[in-house]
Amino acid sequence: MRDIFEEELQRLKETTSILDKQLVELENVPVYYGEDFSEQILESMRESRRQNLRIAVQQPYFGRLDFQEDGQLEPEPIYIGKVGASNEETTKPIVMDWRAPIASMFYSFTGGEEAAFYHSPDGLIEGYVHLKRNIAIRQRELERVVDTYVKGREDVSPTDDFLLYKLAENKDNKLKDIVSTIQSEQNNIIRAEKNMPLLIQGVAGSGKTTIALHRLAFLIYEYREQLQADRMVVFAPNSLFLDYISGVLPELGVGNIKQTTFQDWALRTLDNAVKLQKTDEKLKEAFEINRNDTKVMLGKYKGTLEFKSFIEESILQLVRNLVPEEDLVVWDDAVIKAEEIQKWMTVEYKHYPLIKRRERLVGRIKRWIEIELKKFEGTDEKKALKKEATKRLNAYMKFWPKITPLSFYSSLMKQKEILEVLPAELVQETVKNCRDKQLYVEDLTPLIYIHHQLTGIESSQKFHHVVIDEAQDFSPFQIYILKEVTLGNSFTILGDLSQAIYNFQGIEDWNDFKEVFQETGYFELTRSYRSTKEIIEFANDIIKTAEIPVGLAIPVFRSGNEVKIISTNNQFAEIMKTLQHMLNENVKTIAIIGRTDDECRDMYEKLTAAGISVNAIEANQMKYEGGISVVPIYLAKGLEFDAVLLVDVDESHYKDTKLDAKLLYVGCTRALHDLRIFYSGEASPLLPASSNENKNSI
Numbered sequence: 001m002r003d004i005f006e007e008e009l010q011r012l013k014e015t016t017s018i019l020d021k022q023l024v025e026l027e028n029v030p031v032y033y034g035e036d037f038s039e040q041i042l043e044s045m046r047e048s049r050r051q052n053l054r055i056a057v058q059q060p061y062f063g064r065l066d067f068q069e070d071g072q073l074e075p076e077p078i079y080i081g082k083v084g085a086s087n088e089e090t091t092k093p094i095v096m097d098w099r100a101p102i103a104s105m106f107y108s109f110t111g112g113e114e115a116a117f118y119h120s121p122d123g124l125i126e127g128y129v130h131l132k133r134n135i136a137i138r139q140r141e142l143e144r145v146v147d148t149y150v151k152g153r154e155d156v157s158p159t160d161d162f163l164l165y166k167l168a169e170n171k172d173n174k175l176k177d178i179v180s181t182i183q184s185e186q187n188n189i190i191r192a193e194k195n196m197p198l199l200i201q202g203v204a205g206s207g208k209t210t211i212a213l214h215r216l217a218f219l220i221y222e223y224r225e226q227l228q229a230d231r232m233v234v235f236a237p238n239s240l241f242l243d244y245i246s247g248v249l250p251e252l253g254v255g256n257i258k259q260t261t262f263q264d265w266a267l268r269t270l271d272n273a274v275k276l277q278k279t280d281e282k283l284k285e286a287f288e289i290n291r292n293d294t295k296v297m298l299g300k301y302k303g304t305l306e307f308k309s310f311i312e313e314s315i316l317q318l319v320r321n322l323v324p325e326e327d328l329v330v331w332d333d334a335v336i337k338a339e340e341i342q343k344w345m346t347v348e349y350k351h352y353p354l355i356k357r358r359e360r361l362v363g364r365i366k367r368w369i370e371i372e373l374k375k376f377e378g379t380d381e382k383k384a385l386k387k388e389a390t391k392r393l394n395a396y397m398k399f400w401p402k403i404t405p406l407s408f409y410s411s412l413m414k415q416k417e418i419l420e421v422l423p424a425e426l427v428q429e430t431v432k433n434c435r436d437k438q439l440y441v442e443d444l445t446p447l448i449y450i451h452h453q454l455t456g457i458e459s460s461q462k463f464h465h466v467v468i469d470e471a472q473d474f475s476p477f478q479i480y481i482l483k484e485v486t487l488g489n490s491f492t493i494l495g496d497l498s499q500a501i502y503n504f505q506g507i508e509d510w511n512d513f514k515e516v517f518q519e520t521g522y523f524e525l526t527r528s529y530r531s532t533k534e535i536i537e538f539a540n541d542i543i544k545t546a547e548i549p550v551g552l553a554i555p556v557f558r559s560g561n562e563v564k565i566i567s568t569n570n571q572f573a574e575i576m577k578t579l580q581h582m583l584n585e586n587v588k589t590i591a592i593i594g595r596t597d598d599e600c601r602d603m604y605e606k607l608t609a610a611g612i613s614v615n616a617i618e619a620n621q622m623k624y625e626g627g628i629s630v631v632p633i634y635l636a637k638g639l640e641f642d643a644v645l646l647v648d649v650d651e652s653h654y655k656d657t658k659l660d661a662k663l664l665y666v667g668c669t670r671a672l673h674d675l676r677i678f679y680s681g682e683a684s685p686l687l688p689a690s691s692n693e694n695k696n697s698i
C-alpha cells in the first residue's frame, strides 16, 4: 500500500508543478479589454483555460486506468480529472478530461479479465485494463489511494471501498459533483445520445439530480460545435433547490447554463403580463392534514393533453370565424372575396401563428392594392384611390379583435363546450380569476400554449437541451409545451413516482409522458447512494404500502445506525436532547421535518427561543443555508441532510393513505446517516411493524 501511495505522491508532484507553471504563464498574460473581436475570442479562451487550471491545480485527477490497447506492447496509465491537461513541451496529455471517450472506461469497467473498449471518433478501440485506481486529492494533498482492480490479483476488494468512503462523508449545504465515483449505470445515462428524450425513473437518492448536471457537462463537451450553454436549461422545483444544486456545474467547469423553475420561465415568456395568486398559500392548502381533496385536485384537469386539444380546436375555430363575412371592397370595383381571404388564412397560412397570419394577410392585401393601382394612369386619381383603399383596409381589419393570451383564455372559459373538459366549479373560478387578472400556477401552461399559437416560437429562441428534474410533478401538457420550445427532442427527464407528492399536478405513470414523444429512451435506477442500508430498508417498508409501479430502492452496502423511533409525550424535549447530542458529535446538516407549515413555524419559534440557531425553510425561499433547518415535509423533496428528525409521525398526521406514505417516504429518504422518528399518542399506521423493536432508544 505504501508503495502505491509513494508512487502517486511522486506523480502528483510532477503534475502539479507542470500545471502551476502553465497557470502562472497564463496569469502573466495581461487581460485584453479592447474592441478587437479576434483578440476578444482569444481572451475568452485564455480565461476559460485559466479557470480550468485553477480547478485542476487543486485536484488534478481522481482516477487512473492502465489500459493496454490491442496492438500495444505495454499498458499505459491514463490519469482522469475534471479537466484535461497536456504537457506543453511534449504535447502529450497528462490528464484526460473525464468526459473524453477513453475516460468512459474508468466508469464502465467493473472488473474481470474480459476485453474493455470505448468508442473513439475513429471507431471502436479494444484492449485490456490492467489497473483501476481511485486517487483522493484534496487541496493539492494526496489523501488516499485505493485500487479497485489489479489484473491477475484476487485480493483486491470487489466492493467499491472508495465509493463507500465518499458516501460516508458529511454533507454541507450544497450538492457536490461525483466525477470520481460515477457508477456504470449512471455513466450510461450521462453519455446517452443527445437527440432522444430520456425518461429516467430513479429511486430516492439514486443520483438523478447529480447525473442530470453531469450529463449537461458531458453534452457541452461532446457536442461543443452544436450546443450553446446559454441555450441549455435545467427546470427544478423551486428557487431553494436551484440554490442547493447551483455549485455542481461550476465545479465541473461549466458556466452559463440556465437554471430556473417552470413558473419563472413561463412568467418571463408571457412578459409578466399575468400575475399569480399567492402560490405558497395554495401549496399550504394542498398539504393540510384534512385537505379538501376535490378542490385541491381540480387544477389537474388543466395539465391534461385533452385540455390542450380543446384549446387547439378553439384556436382553429377562432381562425375560421375571424375573417369577416363581407367581401373586402377597397374601391368600387376592386374586391377580394371573403372566401378568398378565408382560404389564405386557413389553408395557405395554416402553418403560421395567428399574429403572423394577420401580418401576412395585410401585406398581401397591400401588394394586391398596389398591383390594382397600376391599372390607373393619372397620379391624382391613383393617390385618391390609394387613400380610400387604405382607409377601407384599416376599417376592415378593425373587425378583427386584438387577442392576447389572457383575453383568449378568458373567452375560452365562457364557451359552453369547455364543460366537456373542465368541471363547472373550476371554470367558474377561472372566469373570476381571469377577470381579476390573478391566476394559478396551473393556468400558466395553457396561457403559454396560447401565446405560442398566437406569436409562434422563433427557432433562434429554442432550447438546445432541456433537463427536467422532479419530473413526476410535471403535467403532460407542461412537457408538451417544453417539447415545442426545444430543438431535436433533446431532453433529460428525471423523477420518481414514489415521490409524486404533488399529485394535484403531476403524473402517476411515465406512459403519460410517452404520449408526448414518439420515441423515448427509458432507464430505471434502483441503487440508492444517499442513505444507509438501515434507512433505505425502513423507507422501503413504508412505500411498499402505496403499491407504486416501480422497483424498490436497493442500498449500496453502507451500514449505519438503526432508525430510531421515539414515542414520547414531550417531543420538543426529546428533540432538544437529540440536537444537543448531534451538535456535540459535529453533525453538519440536520433537518427537523414536520407535516405542515404551521407546525414547522411553531417548532422554529420554540427552538429559536431555546437558543438553537436554526433556519426555517419556506415555500418561496431563495437560499439553503445548511446547519439545522426546520422544513415542512412537502418542501424537503430533493434536499438531503446528515440527520433527519421526523416529528409528529402519529396516526392523525400520517394516515394509511397513498399520499401520506409517499410523504413519509420522501421525509425518511432525506437522511444520509441518521434517521429518528418522533411521535406522541398512537403511531402512524404507516410505520413498519418491525420498527416497534427500536422504540424509545435514543
Ligand SMILES: Nc1ncnc2c1ncn2[C@@H]1O[C@H](COP(=O)(O)OP(=O)(O)OP(=O)(O)O)[C@@H](O)[C@H]1O
Binding pocket: 163, 166, 167, 176, 177, 178, 181, 182, 183, 186, 202, 203, 204, 205, 206, 207, 208, 209, 210, 211, 496, 499, 529, 530, 637, 638, 639, 640, 669
Ligand atoms: N456515484 C455516486 N458517487 C457518490 N455519491 C453519489 C453517487 N451517486 C449519487 N451520489 C450521492 O447520492 C446523493 C443523492 O443524489 P441526488 O440528490 O442526485 O439523488 P436523487 O436521485 O436526485 O435523489 P432524490 O430523488 O431523493 O432527491 C447525493 O449526495 C449524491 O452526491
